[in-house]
Amino acid sequence: MVRHPLWRPFAAGSNAARQAQRVAFRQTEPGPLQPHDPRWVDAYRVVRSAVETALGPGVRIQHVGSTAVPDLLAKPVIDVDLLVPDVADEDSWLPALEAVGFRLLFRDELGGSPHRQLSLAEPNANLHVFAPGAVEPQRHRVFVDWLRTHPADRRAYAAAKQAAAAGTGSLRYNDAKAAVVYDVYERVFLTDPAHPHDPHPRV
Known part of the structure; x- marks a missing residue:
């Protein structure tokens, strides 16, 4: 079967599994879901400015995640992807980011590529660090672009978020909405x- 180069198999428990790679806990808790806030664009600019202060102008950075999608319900946490030449060479980028307030949370792999996740206290943000060419930042971008232009999927994703936030089962929040995320990617x-791309429905 033919697969899109950005396709990844469905894995409902992947977020729970990666907790073993946790280094620290975030400075500010995510908080509850809320309607889209136009000020999240300005919050992203603050995060970008902090990264540029640490690493210099010209960094490859983008606003991703639900706060980048107008009219989408989201937790008030700004998700940002940053590309660095060598993720494993932490001495070349991590101390400078820590100096401006970022904290390393995870060392793991996403989509087969090295990944580091950092947080910032104010504005509350996740900074995802990847190498150029990594699959996951490309997936993040197409997901955001699709939701911006497809209201039905935007509503379906918002409903999945609400159900995940209200759930009392064993799945973590991100894992509880993973099925809807996978189905959106299929479309x-x-x-x-x-x-x-041949259809790859969830089992």
């Missing part, structure tokens, strides 16, 4: 004219 890949 993204099936309509991409640049890459063939």
